[in-house]
Amino acid sequence: MTLCKETEPIKIAERVNDEFQVLAPKLDLDTPWFGYISFKNKNENFEFRIGVHADKNEKIIDWHHPIAKYYYQKLEIGEEIELEPPYRNIQGAVTAYASAEGYSGYLKSLVWNDFKGTAKIIRLDDGTFVDIHENQNNDNTKVTFSKPQQEGLSDLISLLTPEQYELITQKTSEPLIIQGRAGSGKTSVALHRVAWLLRDENEIQEHHKKTKVLVVMFNKALQCFVSQSLKSLNLEDKIEINTFHTWAKLALESVFKGQLIPLSYFDLKELFDKAQFNDNKKLGLIKSHAGISQLMEAFVKAKAKKVWELIENKIKEYDIDGIRHQFKRSTTAYVQDIIEFRKDIKYRIAQEKDEYEINRLSQIEIVLQNIYEKSILYKEELFELLNHWEWLMKCIPNLTEENAKSVGLRQKIIQTKDKASSAKVGKYIEFDDYALLLRLVQLKRGGLPYGILGEEIFKFDHLVIDEAQDFGAMQLLVLLESVTSRTGVTIVGDINQKIAPEKDFVGWDEIAKLLNIDNAKITRLEVGHRSTLPIMWLADSVIGSKPILQGRYGIYPKIKSVQSSKQLKEEMIDFIIKRVEQCPNAHICIVFRNKNIIKNYLNDLKYLLRHKKIEVREGERDTFSFRKGVTITNIHQIKGLEFDSIIVGDASENHWPNDLDSCRLMYVAITRAQENFLALHEGRATPLFSCLNDPYFWKPVERFLSQKDFKPVQIIQEEWDEALSVIDLEL
Numbered sequence: 001m002t003l004c005k006e007t008e009p010i011k012i013a014e015r016v017n018d019e020f021q022v023l024a025p026k027l028d029l030d031t032p033w034f035g036y037i038s039f040k041n042k043n044e045n046f047e048f049r050i051g052v053h054a055d056k057n058e059k060i061i062d063w064h065h066p067i068a069k070y071y072y073q074k075l076e077i078g079e080e081i082e083l084e085p086p087y088r089n090i091q092g093a094v095t096a097y098a099s100a101e102g103y104s105g106y107l108k109s110l111v112w113n114d115f116k117g118t119a120k121i122i123r124l125d126d127g128t129f130v131d132i133h134e135n136q137n138n139d140n141t142k143v144t145f146s147k148p149q150q151e152g153l154s155d156l157i158s159l160l161t162p163e164q165y166e167l168i169t170q171k172t173s174e175p176l177i178i179q180g181r182a183g184s185g186k187t188s189v190a191l192h193r194v195a196w197l198l199r200d201e202n203e204i205q206e207h208h209k210k211t212k213v214l215v216v217m218f219n220k221a222l223q224c225f226v227s228q229s230l231k232s233l234n235l236e237d238k239i240e241i242n243t244f245h246t247w248a249k250l251a252l253e254s255v256f257k258g259q260l261i262p263l264s265y266f267d268l269k270e271l272f273d274k275a276q277f278n279d280n281k282k283l284g285l286i287k288s289h290a291g292i293s294q295l296m297e298a299f300v301k302a303k304a305k306k307v308w309e310l311i312e313n314k315i316k317e318y319d320i321d322g323i324r325h326q327f328k329r330s331t332t333a334y335v336q337d338i339i340e341f342r343k344d345i346k347y348r349i350a351q352e353k354d355e356y357e358i359n360r361l362s363q364i365e366i367v368l369q370n371i372y373e374k375s376i377l378y379k380e381e382l383f384e385l386l387n388h389w390e391w392l393m394k395c396i397p398n399l400t401e402e403n404a405k406s407v408g409l410r411q412k413i414i415q416t417k418d419k420a421s422s423a424k425v426g427k428y429i430e431f432d433d434y435a436l437l438l439r440l441v442q443l444k445r446g447g448l449p450y451g452i453l454g455e456e457i458f459k460f461d462h463l464v465i466d467e468a469q470d471f472g473a474m475q476l477l478v479l480l481e482s483v484t485s486r487t488g489v490t491i492v493g494d495i496n497q498k499i500a501p502e503k504d505f506v507g508w509d510e511i512a513k514l515l516n517i518d519n520a521k522i523t524r525l526e527v528g529h530r531s532t533l534p535i536m537w538l539a540d541s542v543i544g545s546k547p548i549l550q551g552r553y554g555i556y557p558k559i560k561s562v563q564s565s566k567q568l569k570e571e572m573i574d575f576i577i578k579r580v581e582q583c584p585n586a587h588i589c590i591v592f593r594n595k596n597i598i599k600n601y602l603n604d605l606k607y608l609l610r611h612k613k614i615e616v617r618e619g620e621r622d623t624f625s626f627r628k629g630v631t632i633t634n635i636h637q638i639k640g641l642e643f644d645s646i647i648v649g650d651a652s653e654n655h656w657p658n659d660l661d662s663c664r665l666m667y668v669a670i671t672r673a674q675e676n677f678l679a680l681h682e683g684r685a686t687p688l689f690s691c692l693n694d695p696y697f698w699k700p701v702e703r704f705l706s707q708k709d710f711k712p713v714q715i716i717q718e719e720w721d722e723a724l725s726v727i728d729l730e731l
């Protein structure tokens, strides 16, 4: 079916709708294709439809195809394109391009661009099509259509901006570091990049035993949210996606085979209280300092030297043919070297017939086995390392002797809990020890062990770190060492959303240094796509960031004062009922900074909304549900997530004073909202919203939104120079 010959956008949408109904059942997709581009030269018209999957018979190319690049580049109508080989015979001027979104085989929306301009057509619930581009206004309730239920990151293959497309398709010869505004698509770009790389056989070979791509984040609920989007990206079962905590725990369990017991925050508190030890948070922080890594490296190097001297000494009388000299002696990975050495000796024994030779080699094997067993006492070595206060002071700048000694004492309390009298340490560790132990294993083995016997080393081909701002230096280092090449990494984050204040973020330049590429390109994504422009404007003002006038129109965020908690609940109910009437699939999140009051609201709201068939539930870690309805949760659960609407239920000064942590947490809360943001407060309002007292605060947004198409006005340098050039001076 040719679309480019039709000139009426509504008719085009109807034709696409017919096409979708025929193709969708066959291609088994909501949206059989999502992108369209046509171009024309003197002799020919070319038309391409772009989909997630190619279908030759239906003339659909997939989004990896080189021609799809022109769709993503959002060329100007009339712009000439000439394809690179082998498609050189395809060339002409762009006549139209469009993006389409379907739902259950029907066209849901179509953005059509041709020489007449842009049309944005949507299908209403009654099956008719309207062009909403012409009728845009600030009220998102005027055009009613069913927003589909969203249970994971929405699929945006069709919507990628040219900048996002370029990042996704960047080769792995360079690491990708992206920082950017909330909702600018960082997580989405990282996942699409993995999907892109997994399609390209030259980049990542799929491994038949273990997945070769690791995606790590900090927040459990975000991991669940993102996991729900993997199917549409064709990434299900192809990647490992985990929180750092779970990934590190699993990795350590395979090393220690059940000999580790992590201590919770409460266990630690009890331990320190009992020992009358002041658990100074700062002391815990020392463990995630990059200096410890240098110390560890020096420590392992020294051990390696000693161990090889010992091996030399012990086996020289049996090693008449100098086998020991044939083996690799890495500066740090001596445990792996011993494993290889022992494997070879075992092989020689198996081949040998001569009894004397077998005995001789067996003696060597016994020595190696004994030394190997003593070399994998990682917990004991960590204990030794942290109890050397002089070493700690050398590697961590400005560390006082008192604090250095306290680090050791603290470690003693943890690691000697319930230990057997014959052992140096017990089974207990704290969360920060995960990274330290893994790093120690990596140094001594050259990577993390893998395979039934644990003798092989496994590395990922590609690593994605999401929410990088919440990782400590040691955790980042462990992750970066788990990937084959440091260029095979995608790291994304936003310092304004740092909600783990106890960890010092190493900074973007430092990450580039850790990657050993000091000049690595750090890309910044500026446009927030999740929230409307008014919501982003407020969020940027809360963190004092320079706002940008770009984005979707929408209604203004509200802050309301209430007199009692009864009235607060009434306001919530009123908001929820109205919003669900407008948008039945909306997922509304009520968020509190104070975790302890959630249960109280949960029960009351369940009761008050019982007749409206609106589900109310608590959101917590991996039990977080992303279905329509109401989720009540605390601020630390929602980073990276998105909701139709956000209500902050305790927006008073008590809970949200004007400090850095509050600013960042409030920024996270505001930017989770796609359409609506409401803050309610009993008592004095948080000073974070004082910008709203400025009568001019919304003026720039109002002016911008009143423009017909919301493109920011760009002034190019020449225009600027020309406008300001002074030719005659009237003196």
Ligand SMILES: Nc1ncnc2c1ncn2[C@@H]1O[C@H](COP(=O)(O)OP(=O)(O)OP(=O)(O)O)[C@@H](O)[C@H]1O
Binding pocket: 153, 154, 155, 156, 159, 160, 161, 164, 180, 181, 182, 183, 184, 185, 186, 187, 188, 189, 494, 497, 529, 530, 639, 640, 641, 642, 671
């Ligand atoms: N080019 C785009 N067009 C339309 N929507 C987009 C685009 N890019 C991203 N989005 C949408 O914006 C939302 C935010 O995307 P994503 O979660 O990837 O951003 P983020 O930068 O990781 O956000 P945050 O920092 O807040 O976690 C998602 O719903 C995503 O589908």
